Amino acid sequence: MIIMKIIDVINQISEGAQATQIDRDHTVDKVIIGDEFQEVTGIVTTFMATIDVIHQTIKKNANLIITHEPTWFNGRDDHHWLENDPVYKQKRQLIENHNLVIWRFHDYMHAAHEDLIYKGFNEVMNWESYQLKGDSQSKNPLERANICYAIPETTIDDLLTVIKEKLNMEVVRYIGSPQASAKRVGLLLGGSSLGLGDEKNPMKLVNSQNLDTVICGDITEWTLSAYMRDAYMMGMNKTMIILGHEKSEEVGMSNIVPWIQSLISDVPVHFVEADEPFDYFYQ
Ligand SMILES: [Zn+2]
Incomplete structure (x- = not known):
C-alpha cells in the first residue's frame, strides 16, 4: 500500500472539486489544526467538527476530519481571540492528544462545477x-x-x-x-x-x-x-x-463520501452526523 499524506488527500479533493471561481487568497478553506504531513489513517466528513464528531473520529481510527463549517466558532476560524478561553483550550487539547487534522471544505464545495x-x-x-x-x-x-x-x-x-x-x-x-x-x-x-x-x-x-x-x-x-x-x-x-x-447542509456532506472514496481508495471514508445543535423540550 502506498503511504498517503493528509496534504495529498486535501490536494486531490480540492482539485477534484474543480472550483474555478474560487478566490484563493480569501477562502476559508484551510487546515484548521494539526500536522497535514502525517500519513492518513482514515477520513471523516461532517457538517461541523463538534466534540462528539471528534470522539467518533477517534473511535474510527481516522485522523482527518473534513468539516463544512468552522471549528472555532467564527466564520474565518480565527482562534487568536480564544487563546485563554477554557472551551477552546480543552477542545484543542483533545484534537492534539489524538493527532487529528481538521480541514475546512466549504468554499470549494459551493464553488464546484455543481454546488456540492x-x-x-x-x-x-x-x-x-x-x-x-x-x-x-x-x-x-x-x-x-x-x-x-x-x-x-x-x-x-x-x-x-x-x-x-x-x-x-x-x-x-x-x-x-x-x-x-x-x-x-x-x-x-x-x-x-x-x-x-x-x-x-x-x-x-x-x-x-x-x-x-x-x-x-x-x-x-x-x-x-x-x-x-x-x-x-x-x-x-x-x-x-x-x-x-x-x-440543510448535512446531506451535502454525507453524499460526497462515495466521491471522496473514489479519489482516495486506500483508506476508509466515513460520514459522521454532527446533529442539530438543539434538543427539543416537549412537556
Ligand atoms: Zn455551506
Missing part, C-alpha cells in the same frame, strides 16, 4: 431535474445562483412530511398553512436566507422568481420570516420551511 451541498440535497429529495438556472446578469447573488426549483405541485403538508423523513428531522418549523400548495420553491440552504451580504436579497428573490415556498437553513426572524408571515397573514400562498443550518 445543493447536489446532496437534490439527490436526497430527487429534485435534480427541477432545478432552474439562475440569472447570471443579476446583481443579487441569490438570483445568480441555481437555487430555485419548479417542482410538481404538492401540498405543504406532503412536502413537510417528505422533508421530515428524508432529512431525518425530529420537528420541522414552518410559517404558513399545511393546506397551501408548493410549486415554485427557493432553496436557501446554510446561511443563504441571511441574504449573502444584503438582508433584503431573499425577499427580492421571492418576488422576482414568484416563489410560493422557501426552504431555509439559518434564519433571521425580522427579515424573510417576517415577510413570509405577513404575506401568509394577508392570504397569499406563501410558506417558509426552516431546517436550520445543520440539517
Whole structure:
C-alpha cells in the first residue's frame, strides 16, 4: 500500500472539486489544526467538527476530519481571540492528544462545477431535474445562483412530511398553512436566507422568481420570516420551511463520501452526523 499524506488527500479533493471561481487568497478553506504531513489513517466528513464528531473520529481510527463549517466558532476560524478561553483550550487539547487534522471544505464545495451541498440535497429529495438556472446578469447573488426549483405541485403538508423523513428531522418549523400548495420553491440552504451580504436579497428573490415556498437553513426572524408571515397573514400562498443550518447542509456532506472514496481508495471514508445543535423540550 502506498503511504498517503493528509496534504495529498486535501490536494486531490480540492482539485477534484474543480472550483474555478474560487478566490484563493480569501477562502476559508484551510487546515484548521494539526500536522497535514502525517500519513492518513482514515477520513471523516461532517457538517461541523463538534466534540462528539471528534470522539467518533477517534473511535474510527481516522485522523482527518473534513468539516463544512468552522471549528472555532467564527466564520474565518480565527482562534487568536480564544487563546485563554477554557472551551477552546480543552477542545484543542483533545484534537492534539489524538493527532487529528481538521480541514475546512466549504468554499470549494459551493464553488464546484455543481454546488456540492445543493447536489446532496437534490439527490436526497430527487429534485435534480427541477432545478432552474439562475440569472447570471443579476446583481443579487441569490438570483445568480441555481437555487430555485419548479417542482410538481404538492401540498405543504406532503412536502413537510417528505422533508421530515428524508432529512431525518425530529420537528420541522414552518410559517404558513399545511393546506397551501408548493410549486415554485427557493432553496436557501446554510446561511443563504441571511441574504449573502444584503438582508433584503431573499425577499427580492421571492418576488422576482414568484416563489410560493422557501426552504431555509439559518434564519433571521425580522427579515424573510417576517415577510413570509405577513404575506401568509394577508392570504397569499406563501410558506417558509426552516431546517436550520445543520440539517440543510448535512446531506451535502454525507453524499460526497462515495466521491471522496473514489479519489482516495486506500483508506476508509466515513460520514459522521454532527446533529442539530438543539434538543427539543416537549412537556
Ligand atoms: Zn455551506
